[in-house]
Amino acid sequence: MQDAGWSTTITAHEVFEEISIYTTRQTPLSKAEFRVVLLLYCQLAEAGGVYESLKNIMGIVTLKPYLLWPFQDLVRVRQQPRRVIGPNANATFRDLAETAQAIGMQGLASALSDAFRDDIRNGIYHADYVVWDDGLRLRRRNGGYATRLTFDEVSTAIAKGIGFFDIQKTYMSDAMRSFHPARTIIGRLSANFPAPWTVHADPERHSFSISGSSPGPVTSPEFQRQEAINGQLGGKVLSTFSSHTSEHKADFFAHMQALGFVPNEIILAEDRMNSLLTQIENDGLWDERFDKPEQRNLLILSPWGFRHLAQPADFDGLLDVPFIEIDVGTDTPESTEDMQL
Secondary structure, three states: OOOOOOOOHHHHHHHHHHHHHHHOOOOOOOHHHHHHHHHHHHHHHOOHHHHHHHHHHHHHHOOOOOOOOOOHHHOEEEOOOOEEEOOOHHHHHHHHHHHHHHOOOHHHHHHHHHOOOHHHHHHHHOOOEEEEOOEEEEOOOOOOOOEEEOHHHHHHHHHHHHHHHHHHHHHHHHHHHOOOOOEEEEEOOOOOOOEEEEEEEEOOOOEEEEEOOOOOOOOOHHHHHHHHHHHHHOOOOOEEEEOOOOOOHHHHHHHHHHOOOOOEEEEOOHHHHHHHHHHHHHHOOEOOOOOOOOOOOEEEEEOOEEEEEOOHHHHHHOOOOOOOOOOOOOOOHHHHHOOOO
């Protein structure tokens, strides 16, 4: 619980609005304004309070409880004088990318690795840079080769950072709005027993609340079904099941990988595969968004349930989420004019 004015996401959202004002302007920036943009860019990269949500959401996939301090293992403690040193953007995004890779979200891992440029952040925060007529010069006076980024390259980096932050902000806002009016769900809050929890995003008070009063464990058929699905996923976003190895499966995996996903591949003996299909039928674990499937080439499990895929393209309709793309090209005048001095 936090009183008003203590959430650092407030600052992050303000910084996003401030940097957007500069980068959407049609007139050239002065050197001073360019420096402000670089500093705001670095602040977006360091907005750890925002990226804690990503870490916790990915932790759900591996059945970890919610963590109030998800980057606690990256914190360093200096003894003399005693001081707690939180992770910088480099460590935070490296940890996020490794977590995304571990759960099979290769595309997300790539986006996280590329969201903010380490060399720009280090140069700006350590005053180890020069803004010159030909771009941003990074001295690296403490070791390493000096480099120069053109204004187009800096513009692209800033566009990627702003775009990444904007996409996450959009998804989080949509998720919060889905809890108005309030919804009651049965689940575990942290490592506690399952119970009914009422979740409400109040647009008038600008608050987000989770409340419950169950004296003991409560489950439902929906909760038990999801728990069975989560257990079969094995800590991945997707898992595939088959009773044999075959060359045609390579086409399925190549298609999924092109979309940014690396599923957990499980090969079962024929009798175990038949037992799994019987369990899916008895426990109602089929993906209810699709018609009851016939046995096809590949059995795949997502958070929505099991489904047979007849061909690689069937995977495209599996993930019931919108895709947002951002153009960070530098081949149009509008994309470079903002960074002119």
